[in-house]
Amino acid sequence: MSMKFLYDTKLMFIRNLQHTFRTPVFIFVSMFQPLMYLLLFMPLLNGLGAVPGIPAGKAVDEFIPGLLVLEALFGTAFVGFSLIDDIRSGVIERFLVTPVARSSILLGRVLRDAVILLLQCILITLVAIPFGLDVNAAGFLLSLLLYALVGITMASVSYGFALIFKIEDALAPTLNTITLPVSLLSGIILPLALAPVWLQDLSKINPFSYAVDATRDLFAGNFTNLGVIEGFVIIGVMAVLVFLWSLRSLKKMAA
Amino acid sequence: MSDELVIETKGLRKTFVSKERGGKKNGKKEVEAVKSIDLIVRKGQIFGFLGPNGAGKSTTQKMLSTLLCPTSGEAKVLGYDLASKQEQIRQNVGCVSQAGGADQGSTGTENLVLQAQLYGVDAATAKKDAAEFTERFQMTSFIARTASTYSGGQKRRLDIALGMIHHPQLLLLDEPTTGLDPQSRAYLWGEIKKLKAEGVTIFLTTQYMDEADKLCDLIAIIDNGKIVVTGTPEELKSRVGGDTIVFSFQSEETARKAQTLLTETVQAEKNQTINNSVHLTIKDGERKIADLLRSLDAKSLEALTVTLSRPSLDDVFLKYTGRSLREDLIK
Numbered sequence: 273m274s275m276k277f278l279y280d281t282k283l284m285f286i287r288n289l290q291h292t293f294r295t296p297v298f299i300f301v302s303m304f305q306p307l308m309y310l311l312l313f314m315p316l317l318n319g320l321g322a323v324p325g326i327p328a329g330k331a332v333d334e335f336i337p338g339l340l341v342l343e344a345l346f347g348t349a350f351v352g353f354s355l356i357d358d359i360r361s362g363v364i365e366r367f368l369v370t371p372v373a374r375s376s377i378l379l380g381r382v383l384r385d386a387v388i389l390l391l392q393c394i395l396i397t398l399v400a401i402p403f404g405l406d407v408n409a410a411g412f413l414l415s416l417l418l419y420a421l422v423g424i425t426m427a428s429v430s431y432g433f434a435l436i437f438k439i440e441d442a443l444a445p446t447l448n449t450i451t452l453p454v455s456l457l458s459g460i461i462l463p464l465a466l467a468p469v470w471l472q473d474l475s476k477i478n479p480f481s482y483a484v485d486a487t488r489d490l491f492a493g494n495f496t497n498l499g500v501i502e503g504f505v506i507i508g509v510m511a512v513l514v515f516l517w518s519l520r521s522l523k524k525m526a527a
Numbered sequence: 528m529s530d531e532l533v534i535e536t537k538g539l540r541k542t543f544v545s546k547e548r549g550g551k552k553n554g555k556k557e558v559e560a561v562k563s564i565d566l567i568v569r570k571g572q573i574f575g576f577l578g579p580n581g582a583g584k585s586t587t588q589k590m591l592s593t594l595l596c597p598t599s600g601e602a603k604v605l606g607y608d609l610a611s612k613q614e615q616i617r618q619n620v621g622c623v624s625q626a627g628g629a630d631q632g633s634t635g636t637e638n639l640v641l642q643a644q645l646y647g648v649d650a651a652t653a654k655k656d657a658a659e660f661t662e663r664f665q666m667t668s669f670i671a672r673t674a675s676t677y678s679g680g681q682k683r684r685l686d687i688a689l690g691m692i693h694h695p696q697l698l699l700l701d702e703p704t705t706g707l708d709p710q711s712r713a714y715l716w717g718e719i720k721k722l723k724a725e726g727v728t729i730f731l732t733t734q735y736m737d738e739a740d741k742l743c744d745l746i747a748i749i750d751n752g753k754i755v756v757t758g759t760p761e762e763l764k765s766r767v768g769g770d771t772i773v774f775s776f777q778s779e780e781t782a783r784k785a786q787t788l789l790t791e792t793v794q795a796e797k798n799q800t801i802n803n804s805v806h807l808t809i810k811d812g813e814r815k816i817a818d819l820l821r822s823l824d825a826k827s828l829e830a831l832t833v834t835l836s837r838p839s840l841d842d843v844f845l846k847y848t849g850r851s852l853r854e855d856l857i858k
Binding site: 360362365 | 592595617622630633641647
C-alpha cells in the first residue's frame with residue numbers, strides 16, 4: 273500500500289466524517305428502529321419462556337447481537353443517497369480529475385460509515401445493559417469488527433447501486449428489496465430454530481445469518497466455535513468482493 | 528511565445544450506447560457524440576470551443592481531462608499520452624466542469640484546502656495555497672461561509688480557484704460563464720485573461736459568440752460532433768465577408784447621390800439605398816471609412832450618422848453550419 277493511497281484515504285475519510293457531523297442528528301435517527309425493537313418488542317420474547325433458540329429468561333443475550341446486525345444492515349443501507357448528491361453536484365467528477373486514488377474515494381466513505389455504525393452499536397449495547405444484557409467484553413470487541421464488516425458490505429452495495437442508477441427513485445426500492453429478505457432470513461427478530469426446514473435452508477445461503485450466529489457466540493464468550501470463524505471468513509470475503517464491485521462501478525463512470 | 532503543443536488530438540472519437548424506447552424494437556443504439564476531432568492547442572493560447580448544446584463540447588473536454596475514455600483516436604495533453612499517462616495529465620491539468628463541483632456543504636476554504644491536498648501537498652501548504660487563491664480571486668469576504676450561500680458569480684470564482692489550486696499549466700473550462708450575470712461574466716473574462724498573461728494555456732468551451740470573440744486567440748466551431756472550421760476570430764469573420772457601413776442622410780434623394788459617389792470611391796461587395804440610408808458591404812471597412820467620409824465632404828453631402836458593423840461569429844456559424852446559433856439556443 274502506497275503512502276499516497278493512505279493519505280488520500282485519510283483525506284476522504286475526514287471529509288466524509290465532517291459531512292456527517294455537520295448534521296449529527298442523523299447518527300441518532302437510524303438508531304431509532306433498533307431501540308424501538310429493544311423497548312417494544314424484546315419484552316414479548318421474554319414472555320415466551322423457553323422456545324427453541326431462546327433459553328428461558330435470556331432472550332436479551334440472544335436478541336442484542338442480532339439487533340446490532342440489523343442496525344449494521346439498515347444503518348448503512350441508505351448511504352448511497354449522499355453519493356448521488358455528490359455525483360449530481362459534480363463533486364465526484366471533480367475528485368476524479370485529480371490524481372486522488374480512485375479506491376480512496378469509496379474507501380473514505382465506507383470507513384466513515386463503519387465508524388458511525390460502531391458508535392451506534394456501542395450506544396445500543398449500553399442501553400441494553402439495564403435490560404439484563406450479559407456480554408463478554410472481549411467477545412463484544414470482536415463482534416464490533418464483524419459489525420463493521422457487515423456495515424462495509426451493505427454500504428458498498430448502496431454505493432454500487434447509487435453509481436449505477438444515479439437517481440434516488442431507483443435506489444430506494446432496490447435497497448429495500450435487498451435489506452428486507454436478508455434481515456428476515458438472519459434470524460434476528462425470531463430465532464430460525466422456529467422455522468420450517470426450507471426456511472432454515474434458505475437462511476444458510478444468506479451470508480448475514482452467519483454474522484448473527486457468530487456474534488451470538490462471541491457475546492456469550494464462545495470464541496472457539498466454528499461459527500465464529502465462519503462468520504469472519506464469510507462476511508470478510510463478502511465485504512471485499514462487494515467493495516471491489518462498487519469500485520468497478522466508480523471506475524466505469526469514467527469509461 | 529513558444530510553439531510548444533499543449534493539446535494535440537488525432538481522430539478523437541467518442542460513442543455512447545443509448546437505449547431506445549418506443550418504436551417497434553426496443554434496442555441499443557450507438558450515438559456518436561464526438562465524431563473525429565483533430566485539435567492543436569499551443570502554449571499560452573486561449574482556445575475556444577464554440578458550439579450549441581449537444582455539439583460534443585463537454586464530451587471532448589471530458590476526454591481531455593481523463594474523465595471519459597475515447598472510443599478511438601489519439602491525444603496528447605502536455606505531451607503525455609492520454610491513453611497511458613493519465614496520472615501525469617491529472618497532476619498537471621486543471622479542470623472546471625459545468626456543474627463546478629464545489630462541496631456545497633463545506634466552506635470555500637475547506638473546499639480549497641482539500642482540493643490542494645488531493646494533489647498531494649501537505650496540510651500547511653494546502654492552507655497557504657487556499658489563502659493565496661482566496662486573495663487572488665477576491666473571495667475574502669465570503670470564503671468562510673458555506674458554498675451553498677454563494678451567489679452565481681461567487682460560486683464560479685470558487686470553482687475556478689479549485690481548478691487552479693495546484694498551479695496547472697493547462698486549464699480546461701467548460702462553459703465558465705453560462706448562467707452568470709453580465710458583471711460576473713466581465714469579471715471572469717478579466718481573470719481568464721490574467722491567467723493567460725501568467726502563461727497558463729486555456730481551453731474553454733462556450734456557446735456564446737461574444738465570449739469566444741472577446742477572449743479567444745483561436746476558435747474551433749463544433750457542430751454535431753465535428754469541427755467545422757478553425758481560425759482566429761478575425762480570420763473567421765473575414766471569411767464571411769466584409770463589414771457593413773451604413774450612412775444616413777436628410778433625404779432619399781441625397782442618399783441616392785451619395786450612393787453613386789460612394790460606389791465610385793470604393794469597391795463595394797454590395798450596395799443599396801434603403802429610405803434615407805446607404806448600406807455598403809466592403810472589405811476592411813474600418814480603414815476605408817475615412818476615405819468615404821472625405822469624398823462625401825468634398826461634394827458637400829452631409830451624412831447624419833455613420834455606423835460600421837463587423838460580421839459576427841454568429842454569421843460565421845450560420846455560414847458553416849447553415850443554422851443560426853441563436854436558433855439552437857432557443858430550441
